[in-house]
Amino acid sequence: EIVLTQSPATLSLSPGERATLSCRASQSVSSYLAWYQQKPGQAPRLLVYDASNRATGIPARFSGSGSGTDFTLTISSLEPEDFAVYYCQQRTDWPLTFGGGTKVEI
Amino acid sequence: EVQLLESGGGLVQPGGSLRLSCAASGFTFTNYGMNWVRQAPGKGLEWVSSISSGGDGTRYADSVQGRFTISRDNSKSTLYLQMNSLRAEDTAVFYCATSPNTGGWFFQHWGQGTLVTVSS
Numbered sequence: 001e002i003v004l005t006q007s008p009a010t011l012s013l014s015p016g017e018r019a020t021l022s023c024r025a026s027q028s029v030s031s032y033l034a035w036y037q038q039k040p041g042q043a044p045r046l047l048v049y050d051a052s053n054r055a056t057g058i059p060a061r062f063s064g065s066g067s068g069t070d071f072t073l074t075i076s077s078l079e080p081e082d083f084a085v086y087y088c089q090q091r092t093d094w095p096l097t098f099g100g101g102t103k104v105e106i
Numbered sequence: 107e108v109q110l111l112e113s114g115g116g117l118v119q120p121g122g123s124l125r126l127s128c129a130a131s132g133f134t135f136t137n138y139g140m141n142w143v144r145q146a147p148g149k150g151l152e153w154v155s156s157i158s159s160g161g162d163g164t165r166y167a168d169s170v171q172g173r174f175t176i177s178r179d180n181s182k183s184t185l186y187l188q189m190n191s192l193r194a195e196d197t198a199v200f201y202c203a204t205s206p207n208t209g210g211w212f213f214q215h216w217g218q219g220t221l222v223t224v225s226s
Contacts, residue, residue, distance in 0.1 A: 046213060
């Protein structure tokens with residue numbers, strides 16, 4: 001099973017600041033990594049797939065990068081609605097696995 | 107607009123059974139693989155099961171293998187999850203989610219979830 005480790009667990013920032021979230025895989029997942037955002041009481045929302053492709057309707061301030069085992073989700077300038085939990089997920093191999101999440105808080 | 111509406115959750119005793127449904131609309135159901143993902147209270151996301159667009163390929167997490175069965179009825183645009191031998195640790199919100207046929211197994215659209223509580 002491919003284990004995804006996200007860091008930090010919590011990121012405390014202010015609106016307008018840059019957020020950098022990390023996801024590290026226990027073995028190479030090529031570029032087959034996705035990022036999701038989840039707000040309290042809501043379903044997750046796809047942000048980025050295949051490491052760097054923004055999903056439909058996702059603002060340009062969200063960007064993904066990386067390949068192999070190290071990946072980054074960057075939010076260039078935090079908006080109030082961006083404070084949430086973010087998960088990464090790999091689709092290289094079964095079982096599909098998620099990281100433990102990073103909470104971005106004020 | 108893509109809509110996924112889960113139903114069938116509720117309170118069930120350990121060892122019991124439950125069948126979840128996910129009614130899909132607003133897109134061509136047969137163009138998508140489908141998935142179940144769950145989230146225990148206060149915890150992260152856990153993939154449960156996936157089924158191919160035609161229904162001929164299925165995958166399960168080890169934690170549910172042999173107890174849960176995923177299926178779909180393409181004529182009704184509906185996804186199912188039959189859950190047997192339920193355990194307390196199966197307590198979670200269960201989400202259905204789409205995966206594009208040609209794009210791989212990430213989760214593109216999500217339903218709002220249905221809560222399953224396993225308790226005596």
